[in-house]
Amino acid sequence: MQQVKYIFKKEFGAYFVSPIAYIVISIFLLITGWFFFMTFFLYNQANLRNFFGLLPITFSFVIPAVTMRLFSEELNTGSYEILLTMPVRFKDVVLGKFLAGVAFVGAMLVPTLSYPLIISFLGPLDWGPVIGGYIGALLLAASFTSIGLFASSLTRNQIVAFIIGMAICFSLTLIDKMLFFLPQSLLGFLEHLGADFHFGNISKGIIDSRDVLYFLSLSFIALYGTGLAMEEKS
């Protein structure tokens, strides 16, 4: 388990030595800030519903951009060989990189804590949905990070990794909005596949074990897939 810690430290540090981290954080804050405050004063309601409502869509392309380098870069430069010939297990590598990605998304969310703080001065803010929203955001981030990590483990090209990750995340986000094409009988089942659907529940402040389980199992499946992709390479 020591190795997980050191890989996490190295990966998390690597985000901040290159400019990518700062660019991604800026873009994320710009987009969420703009779309949130554009309508905030029109609705004239002291809540963060709009901010959280947009999060699955923004995460669908921001998180794959964060995770795309985690494996692809190593595969491309060949440092993957150096990493794997040190005494580490596949799961140490996967977990270390995954946690670094989640921690980075967490760091990205920290500045947005200023929104509820500001809003609480403007009107009566219900903190329940805000806390639920942030818990949900972390769960969503965890599952999208693991999907992005999986995409990254498939290819040595970072752009391809980004596109694969984004495609999967977008499909999961939008799946419950496209269901009107499908027969009624399938609807109930497929609705539960949507990340947006489960995130919506949590961000209302209702922490249901089914939704938590959904995100955890999604993360687990994607991380397991990453492990298999690594196995395949050896």
Next chain:
Amino acid sequence: MIHAENLTRYYKDLCAVDRINFDIQKGEIMGLLGPNGAGKTTVLRMLTGYLKPTSGTIQVKEYGIDTHPLQIKKLMGYLPEAAPLYQDMLVYDYLHYVANIRELERQQKMPRVRHLADLCGLNGVMHKPIGELSKGFKQRVGLAHAMMNDPEILIMDEPTSGLDPNQIVEIRQIIKEIGKEKTVILSTHILNEAEATCDRVMIINQGKIVADGSMDTLKQKGRGEDLISISLRNAEYQSVEKELCAINGVVSVAEDDGEDEAMKVKVVCKSTTDLREEIYMKVKATDWILLELTRETQTLENIFQDLTKEN
């Protein structure tokens, strides 16, 4: 120390390594030679546990590679070809990261990193990003990386490629130094390098071992023929041929392009005896004028070509 049996590796349909067997003893410096694409790197990658053999087994000490890969990796230090390191990291940070992953004791980390920096001549670049270093320095960082845990087995894939002659000499010295106590396996396609550093060489071609042994035994194993070239003046080829063929042990005689008046003759003979004396006596008995008489033993290049060109 290392025991490999029936080691085979396929890349899809391509057979890179084909049922090879070898044993490596403790304290040996072994050179893996072969033309490009012979399977050298694949063998090394399987030994380090980076690639899984398609079939066959590798045993390092008492550990099997499929049952105890982690223990084996702890015994080994590995320098891949062209030292692919993290470009953005500082040398100092990188070496500490490796020390951490290698689970060095807390109070050992600093002295070990310092010692390796001295040994590999890295003191001037410790606070530079690896990506900005020249190829030689990257290779040195890679070497420091490989020696971090003071490994019992050091595996290096073309350790001197891309280095300047001074650096090559330095690295060879380091390898020899380490090889006094440790087992070293290195791959190269530079024959002089193998000759200069290795106790034992293994030549592989198309995934198979074509020769294995010390440098001297390999040389003896060659064609078993020596070449003597003679320059003569005042002689006719036909009579020369007749005279020389009469000597016991001469395999063939051929005329070579000579200079203006001199005639060059190449004599192929068995390498068991030295025929220079007898040839000289023959020449002395005639009125030919001997300008030159040299014996060439089999060079490593010849042996290498013989062994790898066939098929």
